[in-house]
Amino acid sequence: STGPWQxxxxxxxxxxxxxAVLQGPDISTDAATVxxxxxxxxxxxxxVTIYTPGCLGDGTCGSRGRVNVTTEMxxxxxxxxxxxxxxxxxxxxxxxxxxxxNVREGFRPSVTLRPASSQGPTALTIVAQRVRFTLLKATSGxxxxxxxxxxxxxxxxxxxxxxxxxxxxxx
Numbered sequence: 001s002t003g004p005w006q007x008x009x010x011x012x013x014x015x016x017x018x019x020a021v022l023q024g025p026d027i028s029t030d031a032a033t034v035x036x037x038x039x040x041x042x043x044x045x046x047x048v049t050i051y052t053p054g055c056l057g058d059g060t061c062g063s064r065g066r067v068n069v070t071t072e073m074x075x076x077x078x079x080x081x082x083x084x085x086x087x088x089x090x091x092x093x094x095x096x097x098x099x100x101x102n103v104r105e106g107f108r109p110s111v112t113l114r115p116a117s118s119q120g121p122t123a124l125t126i127v128a129q130r131v132r133f134t135l136l137k138a139t140s141g142x143x144x145x146x147x148x149x150x151x152x153x154x155x156x157x158x159x160x161x162x163x164x165x166x167x168x169x170x171x
Contacts, residue, residue, distance in 0.1 A: 003032025008127070011057035017129035019058070025121035029068065029114050036131040037110040040103050045136045048073075048097035050111065051129050054090040061087065063125040066116035071097045075107045083116050086127060093132070101133075109133070 001018065008019040020032035040046075050069055055061035070081040082096050101109050111131045115124060 001032075001034040002030070005032060005034065005128075008058055010053060015129070017053050017127055019060075020126050021063070022115060022124045022126070024119070024123060027115055027119055027124055029117050031115060032126060033112055033114040034128045035110050035112045037108045038131070038133055040101060040109055040133060042135060043101060043103045045099060046073075046097070046101050047095060047134045047136055048109075048111065049093045049095050049132045049134070050084070050113070051132070052084070052086050052088055052092050052094065053127050053129055054088055054092070055086070056089045058127075060125040060127075061089065063123050065119045065124045065126070067113050067126050068116045069094075069096050070112045070114075072110045072112075073097060073099065073101050075104065086125075098136075 003020050004022070005018045005020045007016050009016050018034060022031050048071065055064050064086045067084050067086055068081040069084055070078055072078045079097075082094070084094050084096075096111065113126070113128050115126055
């Protein structure tokens, strides 16, 4: 992270989150950034959501604004970003990415949160806590089905209890 982040205790649970208070009138988009870079072990299609703590708990509803959330889910390819409002009264999740992540050695996907441009002229509060990566479908290594074939055996004479697969599962 970069900028004036402070740890704020959550008023609804025992968790904590980051809070940055930025002064106007011209707040730079690089005044405060935080990057989440999880260690994803399996390639596949993912849904990525970002959590935003509600403003009623910390009393910042009057100064909350917008953030720009950018993602890098392929090495060297950062997206344009999503503008998200953080003026929510209660906790919320926003989906910011849905698609493939190809895990390669040395690459970690990332999500970066920063203030959106053209905000001011007063103080702006932005918050950050967590990002969730949910594997929807693996692109390799999944067992799709298990089939047994015995050459020369007629379909009518198949006894499932005699199956090598069933015998292995029972032992």
